[in-house]
Amino acid sequence: MTRRRSNPLALAVLACLIERPMHPYEISTTLRERGKEQSIKLNYGSLYSVVESLQKHGLIVAQDTQRAGRRPERTTYAVTPAGVDEFEDWLAELLSTPVKEYPALEAALSLLPGLAPDEAARLLELRVTKLDLELSSLEAMHAMADRMALPQLLRVESDYRVAMVVAERDFVRRLASDIRSGSLGGTAFWRRMYELRDQGVSTEEMFAKPREYFDEEVAAWLAPKDHTGAEPS
């Protein structure tokens, strides 16, 4: 009963077995052929442990085990009524309820002052070019899908990716430019800190005598009366 509904691969497995009984390897090739691998992480280690766990919970049952020649056994599984219910319920939950996720970029942005401003801007601009590349390859795939008259319904997940990548690119491009121009609030302080560091001033020294090293606005921030519970850095 522990940590059910953690790995979406289990949901994909249920989806396959609802179509017809299959053995695990067949599930993996089916998912691959249909391009689900792009949206759902698939590796063998997880596949077999997920299948075992589904079986343990009664959502699927082993139908039969056979071997062709002296190859490893192939166990075919079928979905149970409970499995169908679980599939529908789980999918409904995923669609209706946003969950907190932790994209790598969000983590990186939260530590942004750990690099110098111009360096950060450079790296973000580099990211923009890579995102543009990714977008053109996604759009090439869409053009191909259109030529094959593949219904949009079967590539919504890919449309979603495009929407998200576009949003990320626009945000990052804007951010890089705001750092360059200094219009991102706090950049002046950030820039000054790295300037001083380059001149060999230690961080303690800077904070000990803010009025000596920073302009009025920033210095005020560094020695706040703190009537709100706020804090710098």
Added chain:
Amino acid sequence: MTRRRSNPLALAVLACLIERPMHPYEISTTLRERGKEQSIKLNYGSLYSVVESLQKHGLIVAQDTQRAGRRPERTTYAVTPAGVDEFEDWLAELLSTPVKEYPALEAALSLLPGLAPDEAARLLELRVTKLDLELSSLEAMHAMADRMALPQLLRVESDYRVAMVVAERDFVRRLASDIRSGSLGGTAFWRRMYELRDQGVSTEEMFAKPREYFDEEVAAWLAPKDHTGAEPS
């Protein structure tokens, strides 16, 4: 040497120790106070194993171990020069290089035809209302931050979240409406399938006699000459 740079919590630990030496629990409260917990998953189990691994790789060193009264020991760690390098390098990589991620919604969308169209649309509309709620709470936090004159630099990660949530909401709203109106390619077929299923027609039956159950356009799709290698469903 295995799987370094997997858990971004290790990056946050380095960031803390670059400021000054701390013991693990202090790192956790520091991250929490600064709201990094919103962007970087933090739980004790991972924290202590990540610290151990950083130490094993020579990126941090145990500085001293003491105990106050009969409480558990507190081991203070400091970052090494190699640790500073690793921090800068890793952060640079995270900023400059997009990595493939697997958001739950993308997985769910790739299995969308597993639910009936109107049900799917209903669930997506529900999601839109929840995303709107999330947005208003994020914007309330921003208004608060502005009143406290918190520089924008220290909340870029939150601005990023807002941008992504807005993009997701707009996409999902659009998708739900396209399903309702039928303007999403393939919806007619999808709708008809669930109509027939409600009437008790089995899936095999439908696909055996496409011309009997579907209109011309769809039937043509279900028995393709397949000159491209494409396949339905």
Added chain:
DNA sequence: ACGCGAATACTCTGATCGGAGTATTCGTTT
């Protein structure tokens, strides 16, 4: 006829994670 790479179909193992559990102390209430 035989060698070789690709495909088939898993198995195994060490790492990592999540989250519940533990033991102590401090501050506040009753």
Added chain:
DNA sequence: AAACGAATACTCCGATCAGAGTATTCGCGT
């Protein structure tokens, strides 16, 4: 003054994961 909850500072363990490794067979070229 005793009791209680909150905070401190971890420890532990089962579950999960990633991905390298294994063994067999098939098809194809020479």
